[in-house]
Amino acid sequence: MSDLLTELPSLGIAGLLFVMWWLERQDRARSTDGLRAALEHAGRIADVNQNLLDVIRANTEALAALREELRAHRGSETEWLARLTQQLAELARRPAQAA
Numbered sequence: 001m002s003d004l005l006t007e008l009p010s011l012g013i014a015g016l017l018f019v020m021w022w023l024e025r026q027d028r029a030r031s032t033d034g035l036r037a038a039l040e041h042a043g044r045i046a047d048v049n050q051n052l053l054d055v056i057r058a059n060t061e062a063l064a065a066l067r068e069e070l071r072a073h074r075g076s077e078t079e080w081l082a083r084l085t086q087q088l089a090e091l092a093r094r095p096a097q098a099a
Contacts, residue, residue: 011019
């Protein structure tokens, strides 16, 4: 760029216009590349966010199913313990009846 500035007086109007056009073209290309990179990055972030939401949704559903399973297990466990207590009470009475 500094070489260009030293040669600037000898370029003439056509050369100066060409250099201005060239620099503007490079700036546009850099801006376009930056915009493209930003859009790609935003797309990747959107994909990651969607994946995270899917994982959170799946985990929430799994936790809800686990909660229901635990409630059912707790209910059956209570019923099982009641039956066991009843059977133990019956067994405790039988030897007393046999004696």
